[in-house]
Amino acid sequence: MQLPLHTLLSLLAVGPTLVTAHATLISLSIAGQDQGKGADKYIRAPATNDPIRDLTSPNIICNTNGGKPAPSFVKAAAGDKLTMRWWHYNPDDPNDYPLDPSHKGALLTYVAPYTTGDGQGGIWTKIAEDGFEGGKWATEKLIANNGNVEVTLPSALAAGRYLVRQEIVALHQADFAGNDPAHPGRGAELYPGCAQVEVTGDGGKKPDQGFDFNKGYKYDDKGLHFNIYVPFDSYTPPGPRPWKG
Numbered sequence: 045m046q047l048p049l050h051t052l053l054s055l056l057a058v059g060p061t062l063v064t065a066h067a068t069l070i071s072l073s074i075a076g077q078d079q080g081k082g083a084d085k086y087i088r089a090p091a092t093n094d095p096i097r098d099l100t101s102p103n104i105i106c107n108t109n110g111g112k113p114a115p116s117f118v119k120a121a122a123g124d125k126l127t128m129r130w131w132h133y134n135p136d137d138p139n140d141y142p143l144d145p146s147h148k149g150a151l152l153t154y155v156a157p158y159t160t161g162d163g164q165g166g167i168w169t170k171i172a173e174d175g176f177e178g179g180k181w182a183t184e185k186l187i188a189n190n191g192n193v194e195v196t197l198p199s200a201l202a203a204g205r206y207l208v209r210q211e212i213v214a215l216h217q218a219d220f221a222g223n224d225p226a227h228p229g230r231g232a233e234l235y236p237g238c239a240q241v242e243v244t245g246d247g248g249k250k251p252d253q254g255f256d257f258n259k260g261y262k263y264d265d266k267g268l269h270f271n272i273y274v275p276f277d278s279y280t281p282p283g284p285r286p287w288k289g
């Protein structure tokens with residue numbers, strides 16, 4: 045029997061080599077126009093590409109530098125297609141890759157009214173989600189699409205400044221809950237990235253789900269504690285169902 049790579053690594057209790065397998069949000073294209081690398085320009089770039097596992101930490105919202113505003117915004121119209129690009133380390137390195145294939149899981153996208161803070165509190169609304177559809181994990185599509193994930197800004201979205209937060213929910217260690225004392229270090233790995241987007245083309249509706257990550261994401265949520273290594277029928281991502289406006 046062949047074991048999945050991460051199961052094998054967990055059994056061997058190999059830690060440090062996993063550090064090289066993570067990813068960050070690096071750039072956006074808006075309606076097909078590449079906005080260039082976003083780190084410390086319009087993306088609140090984290091200190092490292094490491095996952096966040098502590099669901100009580102503000103770092104699950106916009107990562108480790110979530111409270112550090114970037115200097116600029118990219119502009120998009122309500123109804124525009126956003127292509128958000130993820131990469132392991134360096135997209136200019138031909139030997140590098142978007143995401144380790146062991147990191148199977150969901151891609152979720154939320155918006156909040158712009159804040160210079162780190163995004164704590166009930167300010168978030170989910171606008172898109174992709175978990176397991178058509179026999180494929182969202183992360184498998186990301187890898188096949190060279191790191192790119194396409195979402196559409198709701199056409200109902202009111203004009204204004206927003207944080208657009210996309211996250212990878214990687215489930216390769218999530219066969220145990222993230223707070224299971226018998227299995228420290230396991231649980232879902234969250235890779236959140238927040239971009240600063242100014243929305244034009246007024247759809248007039250303010251997103252109103254009022255979702256709070258630190259209250260709404262729980263260790264026993266079936267979207268965050270899920271065994272990908274056994275047969276299953278369906279997967280429901282954590283958080284609310286997407287807002288349509």
Ligand SMILES: [Cu+2]
Binds near residue numbers: 063
């Ligand atoms: Cu990783």
